[in-house]
Amino acid sequence: MHIDVLTLFPEMLSGVFNSSILKKAYEKDKFSYNLINFRDYSQDKHYKVDDYPYGGGAGMVLTPQPVFDAVEAVVKERPTKPRIVLMCPQGEPYNQKKAEELAKEEHLVFICGHYEGYDERIREQLVTDEISIGDYVLTGGELGAMVVIDSVVRLLPDVLGNKESAPEDSFSTGLLEHPHYTRPANFRGMKVPDILLSGDHAKIEAWRRKESLKRTYERRRELIDKHSLSDEDTKIWNEFNNK
Numbered sequence: 001m002h003i004d005v006l007t008l009f010p011e012m013l014s015g016v017f018n019s020s021i022l023k024k025a026y027e028k029d030k031f032s033y034n035l036i037n038f039r040d041y042s043q044d045k046h047y048k049v050d051d052y053p054y055g056g057g058a059g060m061v062l063t064p065q066p067v068f069d070a071v072e073a074v075v076k077e078r079p080t081k082p083r084i085v086l087m088c089p090q091g092e093p094y095n096q097k098k099a100e101e102l103a104k105e106e107h108l109v110f111i112c113g114h115y116e117g118y119d120e121r122i123r124e125q126l127v128t129d130e131i132s133i134g135d136y137v138l139t140g141g142e143l144g145a146m147v148v149i150d151s152v153v154r155l156l157p158d159v160l161g162n163k164e165s166a167p168e169d170s171f172s173t174g175l176l177e178h179p180h181y182t183r184p185a186n187f188r189g190m191k192v193p194d195i196l197l198s199g200d201h202a203k204i205e206a207w208r209r210k211e212s213l214k215r216t217y218e219r220r221r222e223l224i225d226k227h228s229l230s231d232e233d234t235k236i237w238n239e240f241n242n243k
């Protein structure tokens with residue numbers, strides 16, 4: 001996968017690309033990326049990228065020319081048609097399903113806004129996806145783009161080792177993940193559940209499934225598609241309901 005990020009503040013992203021799993025994945029050629037300052041594409045003699053909104057009102061609006069030119073330049077460099085993602089509080093709410101969908105692509109282009117927003121023609125003509133990372137407003141699209149990129153790259157083949165397993169994570173299974181414990185078995189009188197020390201793998205799996213269902217029931221009941229629960233899961237779910 002190749003990722004292009006169009007931003008006015010590339011330095012906001014480079015620290016994240018240069019840390020932890022993203023850094024390792026990049027060094028192992030699991031993906032490549034470019035941070036592109038779309039100000040470099042401005043045809044204005046002062047490299048301006050924003051202007052006052054027609055009709056008046058507060059804030060500045062990103063002009064279409066630098067963004068269109070920057071997108072067209074990165075698209076031309078790759079053989080496959082990219083997904084062009086506009087980071088936007090009005091976009092589709094981001095989730096794990098969308099991360100899994102984007103992880104299948106060869107080329108992703110992210111456009112990070114700033115100021116009051118974008119000229120509407122960018123939204124209408126250029127982008128394939130508009131993504132929001134939540135119902136709140138950030139100063140710019142960079143943090144949101146990094147959230148999306150981090151969650152996509154960790155799903156690419158061979159990015160996570162055995163020590164971190166994506167398929168069991170919360171949302172991947174449709175449930176929240178079960179609780180975890182590590183050494184010591186007794187910390188300040190707080191004990192690890194006996195079952196986890198028993199060595200009985202079948203019982204441990206059953207305990208984890210039940211805890212995962214319980215956690216989802218308690219915190220995010222709306223995640224559950226009851227039709228996809230097994231008979232055993234349904235029995236457990238009904239026990240919670242009847243308490």
Ligand SMILES: C[S@@+](CC[C@H](N)C(=O)[O-])C[C@H]1O[C@@H](n2cnc3c(N)ncnc32)[C@H](O)[C@@H]1O
Nearest residue numbers: 087088089113116132133137138139140141144
């Ligand atoms: C200050 S915001 C503009 C908000 C815009 N005036 C509105 O009310 O919808 C500037 C930029 O930050 C990014 N942004 C802000 N909140 C976001 C969110 N929740 N998800 C994704 N991007 C966001 C977008 O790129 C947006 O263009």
